[in-house]
Amino acid sequence: MTAAADTSTQTAETRASWALTLPALMLFVGVLVIPLLMTVMLSFHDWGQYKGIEPVFILKNWQEIASDPYYAEMFWRTFRIALLATLITAVLGAPEAYILNRMSGRWKGIFLLLILGPLLISVVARTLGWALLFGGNNGLVNKLLMSLGLIRAPLPFMFTETGMVVALAHVMMPFMVLSVWAALQRVDPQIENAAMSLGAGAFTIIRRIILPQIMPGVLSGAIIVFSLSASAFATPAIIGGRRLKVAATLAYDEFLNTLNWPLGAAVAVLLLLALVLIVVGSNALIERRYAEVFR
Amino acid sequence: MRTNGPLALTFHALFVVFMLAPIVVVCLVAFTPEGFLSLPVNGFSLRWFRTIASYPEFVHAFWVSLGLGMVSSFVALLFAVPAALAIARYRFRGRDVLAALFLSPLMIPHVVLGIAFLRFFTSLGLGGTFAALLIAHVIVVFPFALRLTLAAATGMDRSVEMAAVSLGAGGFTLFRRVTLPLILPGVISGWALAFIQSFDDLTMTVFLAAPGTETLPVRMFLYIQDNIDPLVTSVSASVIAITMTALILLDRFYGLDRVLAGKGDPGR
Amino acid sequence: MAFLELDGVGKQFGSQTVVDDFSLAVERGEFISFLGPSGCGKTTTLQMIAGFLEPSRGAIRLEGRDLTKVHPAKRGLGIVFQSYALFPHMTAAENVAFGLEMRNVKRNERAKRVGAALAMVGLKGFEERYPRRMSGGQQQRVALARALVIQPSVLLLDEPLSNLDAKLREEMQIELRQIQRTIGTTTILVTHDQNEAMSLSDRIVVMSQGRIEQIGTPQQTYERPASAFVSQFLGKTNDFAANVDRTAQPARLVAGSWHAPAPVGVTDTVTISLRPERISFADSGLAAKIVTRIFQGNHWLFQCETECGPAIVIRQNDGSPQPGEGEAVRLDWRVEDMSLRASGGAA
16 A cells, blocks of 8 residues: 555544544533533632622632631541542452352352442432441441440441441442452463462462452552542432531532532532542552553 | 352352342332331331322432433433444544543542533523433433443454445445444443433432432432431332343343443543 | 372263273373363363362372372472463562472572573573563463472473464474473373374373373374274374175285285274375276375375275375376375274274
């Protein structure tokens, strides 16, 4: 093929691809990019109880968030809850994925469906389940813990951070199992036999051979779980109640109860920025750490 | 491959109990014959399922959710299929940026999306309308429709298309007779997954819904905010039943692990 | 007493018998191949020796000691897997060192032995490479070094060359044979490639459907296949139906127009099995017509239609003129080049 013909196919391909993607691109610019920019603008507008939103450019909302310790405490709580939920999903989800992967075909399919299926069930319904399990002093969880002799007096779960962490860990668990599962699929099925033939015992195989190989899966699962937990709304709203606020529920309050939209927008934009920084940053770290080995 | 030991199986059993407990509890309480929240120890009753019928706002919300989910995932496919074909087969400038943009609704917290759409549609005078909800849902479910279609289009044997071209097919005929049937399983699964996402979404929709356009999750959430009674459990149990049916169909049709692979995982 | 002994070993998965009554005695330093098509049970047998599968029946003994009771981690066998199963998160040197670490070999000693093992497989200077950055051939060498550095009593090779391209595979075959000769480790190779088995092994175990068809040296299995399966599997073969004419004096073995004095003890009808390169064109013999003639560089390949059915003939390309397509010819062969089987055993 000559150089000229080569260029002309390329232009034809470029033209075809733009024609195919243009409708979706226009949709996204019109209904996603512009609204997001408007929200960023909104966070710089002024607001008053009686005057409503004033389209001016001031830093009032950002200053309020920076100076009022209420916001610092709320963001700290948001990330603390997300981090704990992430830890729980990693510590429980990674071993479970490993156990699932060792099951024989039919059982593997059934349990995969049971464990990943909840991902598609309404978050409201799942959180409602935890509200029922926690419910008050004679909730099922407390009854179980007391009958097992693990605790003497009932623990408060509703309207506490403990309850939020447990329910969030449950809601996010499928993402972690899925991510570790995907990493396990890339592990050579003979590798455990290879390690065993060289004299390694069961514990050594898990620590020296399996864990290092699924670590990228655990970490990318952790990033997903963390960012979804930090921006979760339904679970903190139902379990946390009206007093224990996280970023998402606070923004919701500002928009639909207080009606201070500019302040709510500032909280939301800050959450978005923090998450983008954390996700992009940790992705870059993981890529650098594993570039040598897994590229 | 080695098998799991007793310790591993115990852990597995506890894990499964943990994953299923809240869902099972909701479904059990829904069958209580009592007037208050309790497990159905004195026999099963359908009274709370019958009660749903006398709450028209739940019934209406269900129809809104159903219509919204079906239409928004279909509209999303109309945009996603051509885009997926272009991204799957051509290397053009801006391809990676476009793919990232189209998958970005997965990365942006739904709270932020809800706020952005609320601001946007209110300033257009469309606040609280079904049209606003529909457009917002198209954006939110787009990544799911795109990803499964993309997987099907990437995995497709291009030489089949070339064979069709050599036999004289071209343009839309080629798409309708050869390409579409080949990527159809991916497209249908993409539609189903998009539908479930739309049907379940609360966080974004709660900002946009107004009385009359409330979806079922929004209606349930607002109800729970006030009080929790067996009625909301019977509604939840119905939603769970619908989702499980869709899930089993999806698993039979396409394989659940393939559908879910990479879900909520924007990087790849 | 043999070094490694398999005594009536069998493996059952549910109702399916994968390996049946497998008995073999391996001498110290021998190179044995398990040869057969996929699903013949050769890999299952290897996995039972390695300890990844437990035999349903029979015993496996190493120097008289029952191996089936020993945990795979304690058997001290070196294994090279088809996929190599290298540890992707460890460098070449770390991979090779792993087995020594498990044996608590001191750091200095370890470094020395790892260096020597990598040098032996020609990978000096690749110590710090990760497997993903190595070619298939290099990965294969690391896997071999990893298996040999622990000085295994038996080296097990599970289709180790099947992922390499043809040229590299030939080089590796020669190298593998040299290394094995040098260090003298008893070796068992599982393969479906008859050339590989023949060029590497002292003895070949030909398997089919879980059973041993023949155990013998490469020459024996090729020249004197014990069954139709063996003769078919080890290269091309021609089968002609023949019978004994007792009316002639002395009795004659007849196949079409070809005949020879009947060997002693041959019954009425037999199958003559013949390698294509042992047939020559002659003035008398089996009448045939050449259907196609294919030039293959160092030899010619003829597909013929004979009185006794289709046949393949291979002639060395020695520069002499060869018959063309459509030509009528006569096929002849020496009596000692054919092997006879009772009819019914024909493929």
